[in-house]
Amino acid sequence: MIFEFNNINPSNRYERSKIIQRLFHSVGENPWIESPFSCDFGSNISIGDNFYANTNCTILDCAKVAIGNNVLFGPNVSLYTPNHAFDAVERKEGYERSLPIKIGDNVWISGSVTIVPGVTIGEKTIIAAESVVTKDIPSNVIAAGVPCRVIRSITEKDKVGLEITENT
8 A cells, every 4th residue: 555655646635545544543634645655554553633744754653653633744754663672682583662652733743853662742842853752752842852852842932923914
C-alpha cells in the first residue's frame, strides 16, 4: 500500500485518502500526507482531524503512534517507536523494544525533527527544526535542540494578529 500511495498523482486526493484509511488504525477528517511517506505497519498509527505531513515523513510504528487534531509535520520528520537493545549480545540476537509515541492536538513539528520511542508531546507545542526529542515535552511550549528541551512558553505576544477591516 505504501508503494501504491507514493506513486499516485498528488492531485488524486480521493485515491490517496482511501489508502491512508485502509493503512492506518484510525484517521480523522481532512488528512494530507505528501509523498514520499513510509511506515512499518500503518495499523499502529492513529491521526486526528486536519493532519498534515510534508515530504519524507517516516513513522516506524512497531508500537502505537497517536497523533492529535490539527497537527502539522514539516519535511523529513521521523517518529521511531522501536529501539534496538543496548547490550551488544542482545542486539546481535535481534532484540528490540518498542514504546508508543503520543502527539497532542494543535502541535507543529518542524522540519527534520526526530522523535524517539516512548515520547509524549503536549498540546499546542512547537518543536523547532532539526530537534531530537528524547523526553516528554509539556503543552504550550517551544522546544528545540539535540536533545530537545523547552526553550519557553508560548504567550499572547506570539500572536501574529490579523487586522480585520470591512474590505477584508
